Amino acid sequence: MDNTVKRLLERLVRRIPSRMLKTTLDKWSRLTATQRQSIDYTESKWALTEKLLAICEENELTVKHIAELEMIHVIENPNLGMWHAFQLMDPQGDAHSVELTQFKEQFKSHLSELIRHVSIKIKKHTDEAVWIRIAWGDTFSRPNHLKPTYVVHYLQTPYVFLSSLTSKQKPLLSQALVLSTRYQAIKDANLSGRKLTAIRDLLMKQYLQVFPTKFPSPLAERNRVVSNLHIEKEQAGSAANRHQMACEAFGDGLLPQLQSAVYKLETKFRDHTNKTMTERDEPFRCVVKFASTNLLESLRHSASSGTQKVLKTVIRITIIVFCKEVSYVTITWYVTKSCRILTASLQVSTRGHQSPGRNSHIVMLLH
Amino acid sequence: MERPQNSVVRTPIESIVAQRRSKNKSYRQSYRSCLGAASRLGHAPGWTARRLNTSRRTKSHNITEKVNPEDLALLVKTEWQLSYVTPLYQFRHTQLRSYSRQLSAFITAEKQQGLAVEVEGAQTSFRVSFSVVQGLGETDDDAETVLVQIHSKPVFAGKDEAQKLVWSGWLTCINGNPEYLHSLPKDFTCLPLFGSRGAENLTSLVKSWFQQTFDCCFGPLEINQTFLQWLTALWTNCHIESSIQHLKMIWTLPVEPPLQITYTVNPQDAWELWNSVRTPSLESREEEETARSIDIEEVTRFMQGLMSHFYRHFRLDLSAGRLSQVSSALGSAKFSGRVKMSNSRYVLTTLSLLTECALLKMPI
Numbered sequence: 001m002d003n004t005v006k007r008l009l010e011r012l013v014r015r016i017p018s019r020m021l022k023t024t025l026d027k028w029s030r031l032t033a034t035q036r037q038s039i040d041y042t043e044s045k046w047a048l049t050e051k052l053l054a055i056c057e058e059n060e061l062t063v064k065h066i067a068e069l070e071m072i073h074v075i076e077n078p079n080l081g082m083w084h085a086f087q088l089m090d091p092q093g094d095a096h097s098v099e100l101t102q103f104k105e106q107f108k109s110h111l112s113e114l115i116r117h118v119s120i121k122i123k124k125h126t127d128e129a130v131w132i133r134i135a136w137g138d139t140f141s142r143p144n145h146l147k148p149t150y151v152v153h154y155l156q157t158p159y160v161f162l163s164s165l166t167s168k169q170k171p172l173l174s175q176a177l178v179l180s181t182r183y184q185a186i187k188d189a190n191l192s193g194r195k196l197t198a199i200r201d202l203l204m205k206q207y208l209q210v211f212p213t214k215f216p217s218p219l220a221e222r223n224r225v226v227s228n229l230h231i232e233k234e235q236a237g238s239a240a241n242r243h244q245m246a247c248e249a250f251g252d253g254l255l256p257q258l259q260s261a262v263y264k265l266e267t268k269f270r271d272h273t274n275k276t277m278t279e280r281d282e283p284f285r286c287v288v289k290f291a292s293t294n295l296l297e298s299l300r301h302s303a304s305s306g307t308q309k310v311l312k313t314v315i316r317i318t319i320i321v322f323c324k325e326v327s328y329v330t331i332t333w334y335v336t337k338s339c340r341i342l343t344a345s346l347q348v349s350t351r352g353h354q355s356p357g358r359n360s361h362i363v364m365l366l367h
Numbered sequence: 368m369e370r371p372q373n374s375v376v377r378t379p380i381e382s383i384v385a386q387r388r389s390k391n392k393s394y395r396q397s398y399r400s401c402l403g404a405a406s407r408l409g410h411a412p413g414w415t416a417r418r419l420n421t422s423r424r425t426k427s428h429n430i431t432e433k434v435n436p437e438d439l440a441l442l443v444k445t446e447w448q449l450s451y452v453t454p455l456y457q458f459r460h461t462q463l464r465s466y467s468r469q470l471s472a473f474i475t476a477e478k479q480q481g482l483a484v485e486v487e488g489a490q491t492s493f494r495v496s497f498s499v500v501q502g503l504g505e506t507d508d509d510a511e512t513v514l515v516q517i518h519s520k521p522v523f524a525g526k527d528e529a530q531k532l533v534w535s536g537w538l539t540c541i542n543g544n545p546e547y548l549h550s551l552p553k554d555f556t557c558l559p560l561f562g563s564r565g566a567e568n569l570t571s572l573v574k575s576w577f578q579q580t581f582d583c584c585f586g587p588l589e590i591n592q593t594f595l596q597w598l599t600a601l602w603t604n605c606h607i608e609s610s611i612q613h614l615k616m617i618w619t620l621p622v623e624p625p626l627q628i629t630y631t632v633n634p635q636d637a638w639e640l641w642n643s644v645r646t647p648s649l650e651s652r653e654e655e656e657t658a659r660s661i662d663i664e665e666v667t668r669f670m671q672g673l674m675s676h677f678y679r680h681f682r683l684d685l686s687a688g689r690l691s692q693v694s695s696a697l698g699s700a701k702f703s704g705r706v707k708m709s710n711s712r713y714v715l716t717t718l719s720l721l722t723e724c725a726l727l728k729m730p731i
Contacts (some may be wrong), residue, residue: 030680048678050371058693102692115700160720185381265680267680269640269672269676270678270679271672271675273668273671274640274643274644274668274672275640276639277639277640277643277645277672280639282636283675284632284633284636285632285633285636285641286630286631286632286633286636287629287630287631288629288630288680288681289625289628289629289631290627291624291626291627291628291629292626292627293624293625297623297624298620298622298623298624298625299622299626301622301623302620302622302626302683305622306687322488357501
């Protein structure tokens with residue numbers, strides 16, 4: 001049996017937790033019913049690997065089939081590995097009407113043109129996401145299935161998520177993506193992390209953020225148990241206000257789990273008590289990094305406990321900046337209204353990873 | 368037993384205290400009562416900034432002239448865990464060799480769980496050396512710094528392999544409060560600051576030996592907010608002489624889940640901000656910039672400037688949280704009591720600040 005198949009299968013069985021192995025193999029549906037029943041899932045991983053190798057040899061399965069199995073596992077567990085978000089820019093006329101078969105054909109043909117030996121597998125998931133697994137080879141060697149790149153693209157949106165891509169492979173993949181999706185360029189969205197679901201939700205705004213004009217006060221049952229009657233009574237009014245503002249800014253439900261945000265600020269220092277610094281022409285440079293196990297939750301709690309004065313617009317702009325929805329016109333307006341800002345750039349990540357590479361200079365707003 | 372009068376804030380009550388002292392008894396003065404009379408009157412002494420030196424002279428010292436550069440190299444560029452030590456009873460700088468042997472035997476005995484070990488035995492697996500770092504003290508009242516090093520063979524070493532340094536520590540007193548030092552009875556040596564680096568079990572063994580032999584007490588030294596702010600200001604002040612390369616502060620906010628904010632400021636901007644909050648010098652112009660004394664108000668204004676800049680952008684009040692770490696190219700200091708000095712020129716300034724912190728933390 002091919003050595004690569006062996007290694008790939010061994011590695012895969014090691015990676016998949018025992019409790020999920022059965023369901024993953026069933027989904028794979030490359031094993032007959034008798035074969036599936038003959039596997040004892042309580043055995044050690046090593047014994048399981050041997051058994052599976054024997055079955056695969058029986059069925060004459062190749063690397064491509066094992067790659068399929070790996071893909072199923074990754075799709076089921078998207079929150080492993082490091083994902084980087086990218087955004088496609090400047091759509092051409094028919095960019096919004098690209099549909100699955102067209103995309104598949106175009107992508108495969110473009111990538112195969114750019115690089116001779118490459119193995120591509122495309123699969124559409126139920127939630128409109130197209131998953132692509134790429135094993136890279138070059139002119140002299142066969143595709144390396146042990147280091148595949150995974151790409152997730154949501155059709156009709158400009159967002160692409162990549163994992164495990166080297167810098168040599170990046171231009172080739174970018175070219176293929178751009179051509180097959182009918183856009184003109186692709187750029188780094190400066191958002192990366194381990195939880196694909198979190199960065200996807202943030203980028204594609206799939207979280208509950210309420211910007212209502214009228215927010216009903218929190219129901220009485222939701223309030224905490226009163227610890228000290230006197231203090232609670234005095235603070236009740238302002239506490240309720242703060243809670244309301246926090247909910248308006250952050251929404252009431254689950255927030256996407258960001259772990260860190262880095263702000264690079266080059267803004268003018270203004271303090272009415274300090275004349276020398278205020279009159280200074282050069283900006284005050286500093287870098288601020290927020291870190292927490294769940295950053296937005298911490299900020300929401302700080303807003304409701306009073307350590308932070310939530311200004312809805314500040315948080316809104318921050319979140320919107322992630323989604324790159326603010327047009328330049330709006331930003332300029334904020335710049336002229338507020339105290340003289342120069343630029344600020346923003347890098348956000350989940351799980352502590354800082355995305356390297358160029359920061360987009362996003363102007364932040366101040367009050 | 369005449370106590371020298373110094374320029375600390377004096378109230379009339381102070382002199383009454385001096386009169387009450389009889390010549391026969393030796394009073395163990397509490398550090399707090401040396402600084403203010405309030406404690407004598409029974410008011411609860413608070414750890415307020417008022418008790419600390421409200422102004423310090425900062426000077427970079429070319430201490431390579433005074434101190435052996437090899438000894439100095441042992442102190443800098445490593446991270447030390449700090450504790451405070453109450454004064455040691457009958458500690459003699461002349462008996463260091465005997466202390467080395469005793470400590471070595473103690474450690475070996477503890478490791479072997481109570482078997483008797485010869486003090487003069489040659490084949491102990493731990494070799495301890497006590498040494499004095501000459502010239503590190505600033506005033507004549509400061510006791511000489513003592514350095515303790517433990518060498519040992521690694522577990523699976525070959526026969527001829529040399530012993531390696533596995534633990535080192537030092538006891539020091541730099542610029543200790545002279546009133547307090549003079550109020551100590553004769554047999555006590557005050558070396559309030561203890562720094563250690565190495566395995567935790569060895570640290571606790573060394574501490575228990577000291578406690579047994581010299582009847583002293585060790586305790587963890589937490590560097591509180593005020594001291595961390597002093598260090599921030601002191602390091603920024605040194606920027607023109609030796610670049611600090613960045614000024615990094617880490618704050619923790621008490622929210623659920625806890626939020627950590629790392630605020631790094633460009634050194635040139637930090638220095639300009641610092642310069643802008645300095646009160647104009649009333650002293651003569653020949654005085655060097657860096658030798659001027661720094662007041663607590665200047666430090667407070669500096670920190671306020673940094674925090675207000677942050678507030679303008681993020682609407683988050685940093686003073687609701689806690690400054691837990693300050694670091695720059697000159698060193699780093701953490702709230703938990705870990706300190707690193709990276710530049711030998713500022714060792715004395717940092718150590719005198721920490722000595723004061725230790726003296727204040729001591730319970731007696």
